Amino acid sequence: MKVLIVEDSLLQATSIKILLKRYEISNVYTASNGEEAIKICQNHNFDLAFCDLQMPQIDGVSLLASSQAMRSIKRVVILSAMASSALESTQNMCVLIGYQHVEVIRKPVKDSHIQRLLSSHSLSNTVNAIQSLPVVLNDKQVQLAFEKNWFVNAYQSQHDVNKTQAVGVELLARLMHPELGLLTPLHFMESVRRLNLLDKLFYNVLEQGLKDISKLREPLGFSINIEQSTLRIDVADKIINLCNEYNVSPSLLTLEITEHETFLLDTK
Known part of the structure; x- marks a missing residue:
């Protein structure tokens, strides 16, 4: 050590x-x-x-x-x-x-x-x-994870190239399994897609992030991946309402539109 x-x-x-x-x-x-x-x-x-x-x-x-x-x-x-x-x-x-x-x-x-x-x-x-074991969760396991609230957030810092301080964080989806430990999207995202639960996962990550960021004394910019399938006419209103609920300015949020392959590469 x-x-x-x-x-x-x-x-x-x-x-x-x-x-x-x-x-x-x-x-x-x-x-x-x-x-x-x-x-x-x-x-x-x-x-x-x-x-x-x-x-x-x-x-x-x-x-x-x-x-x-x-x-x-x-x-x-x-x-x-x-x-x-x-x-x-x-x-x-x-x-x-x-x-x-x-x-x-x-x-x-x-x-x-x-x-x-x-x-x-x-x-x-x-x-x-x-966690290092090569495991992929099946649909029933992913459904159970939503029911039991096993999804958690990881936070990847974002830095200004001219500064040593973090200027923001990226919100990343993780699954804390009681036996398998902390799992990345590689282990669960395909089941999430098959079950049509991408929207649920997105809002789960967003709301957890807003809860955590609302506890900070100083505002912190944050970003979150969103797939094109989640982008609909009402998504802006839902996001703004959630931000207002946790008293976090929507201007701090950046949405990064991505394809599903990007999610699977997220193993940081």
């Missing part, structure tokens, strides 16, 4: 390293600010990163939203003594832009926190191993 600690307090960083060493985790890198962390992320990938929010130069929020960190880090632990509302906002941002697992820990980090994180990491590895 490879870990990055981004913390401007040497005492706090050392304390976390000592706790990790108790569990035989010694492949640990440290950075005292976001700028140092970005340089490290350019050359390394990490299973887990502890990140303080209040740091000099590049702060924790800007670091986590950077393309370098997002490519390098799988799971994030946000460290701070800030108010819970600010922490929740940052946690929501990290989830939206695609981090696999995001947790908030109020300083100081304790042994019980490390135990919980390691248990979560072990469970996630098991799920990922199951």
